[in-house]
Amino acid sequence: MGSTFDPLLTPADDSAAVTLTQDDLKRIAAYKAVEYVESGMVVGLGTGSTAKHAVSRISELLREGKLRDIIGIPTSTTTHVQAISLGIPLSDLDSHPVVDLSIDGADEVDPALNLVKGRGGSLLREKMVEGASKKFVVIVDESKLVKHIGGSGLAVPVEVVPFCCNFTRGKLEELFRGAGCKAKLRVKVGSGGGETAAVTDNGNYVVDLYLERDIGDLDAASEAILRLPGVVEHGMFLGMATTLIVAGKFGVTVKDRFG
Ligand SMILES: O=C(CO)[C@H](O)[C@H](O)COP(=O)(O)O
Structure with a gap:
């Protein structure tokens, strides 16, 4: 496990570094995950307040010409609407049954990278898209880490x-x-x-x-x-995540299942 803070990803005002909000942490994790996206990829677009930062970042990089020829596979109608509004070209699993990389949040992550997802109600499409992905990068702030599934009191x-x-x-x-x-x-x-x-x-x-x-x-x-x-x-995603990115007050941690 490595731990670094990328200054490009933290708020512009240095003094804010000690007062990062939970949303800042979600954005930091999401931006880090988008570094895994390469031009030409079919990308699973997750759902939720963390994943939406990744979708925005992908569209930003497309606009800047730093990414090209991305095809997004949305995991919910909410993400579909967001991606369309940002101009990300979309498709579905019928046309693209193999997804290169998916990025999504989670409600809980245990030490073996098993997840609980679906607080936003999109668990079925998320499991279909992420299950079809060669790589599945999970992005969370540190509050999502639990010792065992069900351990946070959430359902x-x-x-x-x-x-x-x-x-x-x-x-x-x-x-x-x-x-x-x-x-x-x-x-x-x-x-x-x-x-x-x-x-x-x-x-x-x-x-x-x-x-x-x-x-x-x-x-x-x-x-x-x-x-x-x-x-x-059900919303238990067992053995599916290949990479976990956690943003916390003291930095960003990346953990690879097979690393
Ligand atoms: O599984 C999900 C939606 O079905 C979300 O990824 C999960 O609920 C995490 O959401 P957020 O990033 O808003 O905390």
Whole structure:
């Protein structure tokens, strides 16, 4: 692991170095990741407040002529809209089934580079695009590092079909009863204050698994979730990240899975 601060990536005002916001750290990690992008690449564009900095940086480098012939594969409609507005040429996995490099954020990262993703609800498209990538660079600020998956108190999201979603929610809770699991259907609050189920880009719902204790063998947990009828995909990204870039108060750390 190396640790450096790139002055080009920190805010212009030196005095701000001690008061970097979480968003500054996200931007720093994102800019570092874009250094891996080369002209001619098919690039998976992640979703979220960290990934959006990477998308902006790619468009900046395209405008400056420092990158050429990039094809972006967006992982959500939100990222699609952002990339279109910035003039990044886009395609999809049907036309480009092999992606050279994907860059995306995460909600949690464990020491083995296993991830939890999907707080933004884009886990299915993210897993499809990032699973098709030769390299998957994960970008986080240091608050995302955990000792074990589920360790930050945030949920492990599971995308489920709307049909009898409460039945599927109950089955998921039962599956991880030993880990003190509470499974909740994700809702969004409307302008009038009423709650409705949050709907993903794929027309599905999300059940969030809140875990009191370690769920143990992650591969076994993954298989058990995917075996449940009604489940579409879950937000544990196991063994997928090839590189992790962490920005913290004391610098940027790059960790390669195979390095
Ligand atoms: O998985 C995701 C969206 O589905 C995001 O990458 C994850 O939630 C991290 O988001 P942010 O960078 O905003 O913290």
